[in-house]
Amino acid sequence: MAAVPAVSTDVPARSRSSGIAPALRRFAAQRAGVVGLALIVVTVGGGVFAPWLTRYDPTALAMDQALQPPGPGHWLGTDAFGRDVLSRVLHGARFSLEVGVVSRIIALAVGASLGLLAGYYGGRFDQFVMRMADVTLAYPGLLLLIAVMAAIGPSKTALFVALGGVGWAGVARLVRAQVLSIKEREFVTAIRSLGASDRTIIVRHLLPNVLTPIVVIFSMGLGASIMAESSLSFLGLGAQPPHPSWGSMISSGLDYLRVAPWLSLAPGAMVTLTVLGFNLLGDALRDLFDPKLGRATRR
Amino acid sequence: MFSYALRRFLWFVPMLLGVATVTFLLLHVLPGDPVLSMVGERYDADTLARLRAEMHLDDPLPERYARYLGNLARLDLGTSYVTGVPVWNSIRERFPLTLRLAAAAMAIAVVVGVGIGVVAAWRRGTPLDYLLVGGSVVGVSMPVFWLGVLLIYLFSMRLGWLPASGFGNGNPLYLVLPAITLAQASTAYVARITRSSVLDEIHETYVKAARAKGATEARLLFRHALRNALLPIITVVGVDFGSYLSGAVLTESIFAWPGLGRFTLDAILKRDLPAIQGAVLFMAILFMVVNLAVDLLYARVDPRVKLGGRGGV
Numbered sequence: 234m235a236a237v238p239a240v241s242t243d244v245p246a247r248s249r250s251s252g253i254a255p256a257l258r259r260f261a262a263q264r265a266g267v268v269g270l271a272l273i274v275v276t277v278g279g280g281v282f283a284p285w286l287t288r289y290d291p292t293a294l295a296m297d298q299a300l301q302p303p304g305p306g307h308w309l310g311t312d313a314f315g316r317d318v319l320s321r322v323l324h325g326a327r328f329s330l331e332v333g334v335v336s337r338i339i340a341l342a343v344g345a346s347l348g349l350l351a352g353y354y355g356g357r358f359d360q361f362v363m364r365m366a367d368v369t370l371a372y373p374g375l376l377l378l379i380a381v382m383a384a385i386g387p388s389k390t391a392l393f394v395a396l397g398g399v400g401w402a403g404v405a406r407l408v409r410a411q412v413l414s415i416k417e418r419e420f421v422t423a424i425r426s427l428g429a430s431d432r433t434i435i436v437r438h439l440l441p442n443v444l445t446p447i448v449v450i451f452s453m454g455l456g457a458s459i460m461a462e463s464s465l466s467f468l469g470l471g472a473q474p475p476h477p478s479w480g481s482m483i484s485s486g487l488d489y490l491r492v493a494p495w496l497s498l499a500p501g502a503m504v505t506l507t508v509l510g511f512n513l514l515g516d517a518l519r520d521l522f523d524p525k526l527g528r529a530t531r532r
Numbered sequence: 533m534f535s536y537a538l539r540r541f542l543w544f545v546p547m548l549l550g551v552a553t554v555t556f557l558l559l560h561v562l563p564g565d566p567v568l569s570m571v572g573e574r575y576d577a578d579t580l581a582r583l584r585a586e587m588h589l590d591d592p593l594p595e596r597y598a599r600y601l602g603n604l605a606r607l608d609l610g611t612s613y614v615t616g617v618p619v620w621n622s623i624r625e626r627f628p629l630t631l632r633l634a635a636a637a638m639a640i641a642v643v644v645g646v647g648i649g650v651v652a653a654w655r656r657g658t659p660l661d662y663l664l665v666g667g668s669v670v671g672v673s674m675p676v677f678w679l680g681v682l683l684i685y686l687f688s689m690r691l692g693w694l695p696a697s698g699f700g701n702g703n704p705l706y707l708v709l710p711a712i713t714l715a716q717a718s719t720a721y722v723a724r725i726t727r728s729s730v731l732d733e734i735h736e737t738y739v740k741a742a743r744a745k746g747a748t749e750a751r752l753l754f755r756h757a758l759r760n761a762l763l764p765i766i767t768v769v770g771v772d773f774g775s776y777l778s779g780a781v782l783t784e785s786i787f788a789w790p791g792l793g794r795f796t797l798d799a800i801l802k803r804d805l806p807a808i809q810g811a812v813l814f815m816a817i818l819f820m821v822v823n824l825a826v827d828l829l830y831a832r833v834d835p836r837v838k839l840g841g842r843g844g845v
Contacts (some may be wrong), residue, residue, distance in 0.1 A: 265669075368550035371823075372816045375778030376796075380812045383800040384558045460675060464782055467677050468797060483678060487786075490681065491689050498685075501678035509673035516669075 266517020272510030280326030339397025344404025352412030649726025671720030
């Protein structure tokens with residue numbers, strides 16, 4: 234924002250005090266957010282370092298080791314094929330996080346671009362984009378995902394497409410609403426009167442101003458994406474065997490619930506902790522950056 | 533008010549068309565062959581081709597779309613490829629079971645959620661408040677189906693108190709675990725909203741006046757603050773209706789509850805195109821109707837709601 238420093242100092246008027254250090258201090262004061270971050274570090278760390286944290290291959294069969302209860306050799310026991318549950322849970326973290334992050338990036342990229350353009354240009358394009366968003370949001374979320382997955386067939390790419398393709402609408406609505414309020418502000422008028430092009434205004438001035446809500450909905454949406462992915466995998470519409478995924482592990486463990494409850498309990502606990510982490514972090518970020526965002530980010 | 537309602541109704545029609553079109557397009561790019569999944573590989577190529585022709589699967593897309601819309605207008609959702617039963621009949625048969633489950637779940641969500649929310653607001657800042665708020669955050673983060681698994685493990689396998697699955701010919705014992713499962717996310721959500729709405733109201737002047745008059749804290753909360761906080765709570769329960777429909781697919785699949793959710797999933801696993809299409813469309817439209825009703829109710833009950841902005845809330 235080097236173009237008009239005198240005007241753009243107005244922009245961060247919303248934040249109580251600027252600078253990284255005070256922001257970090259305020260964040261640290263929110264215990265829930267710190268707990269959320271810690272949970273994320275543990276689950277993400279477990280996923281990233283999975284190959285080094287466990288010596289078992291998550292897909293290697295060992296029938297003589299089948300259905301071992303949790304103990305010193307296998308901390309979380311083994312499944313009906315003798316596969317180490319801890320190793321599968323950790324590798325499942327990789328899958329869930331990968332699907333969550335990639336699909337959220339797709340949702341944000343598509344949603345934020347369309348929201349920016351729709352909000353800035355208005356007119357027919359705006360109408361079209363918003364009507365598409367309305368139709369997307371008219372479905373109960375998981376139901377549309379189920380229909381999309383049924384249509385393209387279960388695979389990792391399909392999960393990216395489905396979760397991204399359904400998630401864009403909420404982002405677009407939110408970003409558009411922000412743009413509508415920002416574009417009438419004086420600094421935008423000032424920049425425009427100085428001869429800035431549409432492109433400059435959108436990329437250099439509007440985008441930075443909608444980044445905060447984008448960060449907040451990224452965190453909240455990531456939890457929701459992970460939840461949706463595990464639901465789809467649970468229904469058999471997501472990850473396909475032998476690939477470890479939390480949702481499919483819970484569902485295949487159901488057959489052994491009486492004799493080996495850890496098969497379903499362990500992956501379910503992981504989903505809960507991970508989603509909890511992102512929800513707590515998202516709540517904390519929202520309170521930190523923009524309390525007004527409130528209910529708009531939830532459905 | 534009237535013109536707002538009228539506008540919402542007029543808007544409803546193109547939205548319906550949009551949802552019908554998206555559902556159609558989604559399912560007609562389906563790569564699998566429904567004829568093969570219907571009859572298996574027992575038949576020769578000629579029979580398969582004849583069946584495809586009978587089911588109009590080789591017609592051009594626009595033609596199929598036009599026929600689909602025409603049938604839809606007559607409430608004809610087609611016939612299941614698998615059972616040969618008209619889809620609309622199956623939906624009419626299955627939906628009451630889902631409604632029964634959803635109603636039980638909603639009752640649990642409202643009673644328990646409001647209870648937790650008010651108690652947390654009443655004891656705000658105490659360990660009890662933290663426990664309840666923390667519990668509701670965990671509740672929102674816990675997968676519906678996993679709670680179902682936990683409940684089955686605990687109450688039917690370990691303790692043997694309740695049946696784990698099925699409908700049990702309407703025996704209410706069979707309703708308990710699925711209803712709790714389906715209620716979980718919504719309960720947690722209602723609890724959070726109740727707590728924050730009650731706390732918002734507590735700072736209003738009328739509550740201060742009531743307190744000055746000597747009303748007890750419990751009376752303040754339940755008679756005064758909660759009453760005014762009810763509106764956002766009702767809205768939340770209504771808007772959350774979609775989570776009951778989505779949740780029904782998961783819950784019914786765990787508990788083998790023979791409702792619409794289970795029907796949808798079965799249809800998907802068997803690639804039963806008309807059944808998937810009908811069920812998805814039915815639930816989407818139901819969700820839209822409920823949302824419309826909530827918006828209108830909200831606008832009617834709270835005069836402060838601006839009627840201008842479409843899709844407010």
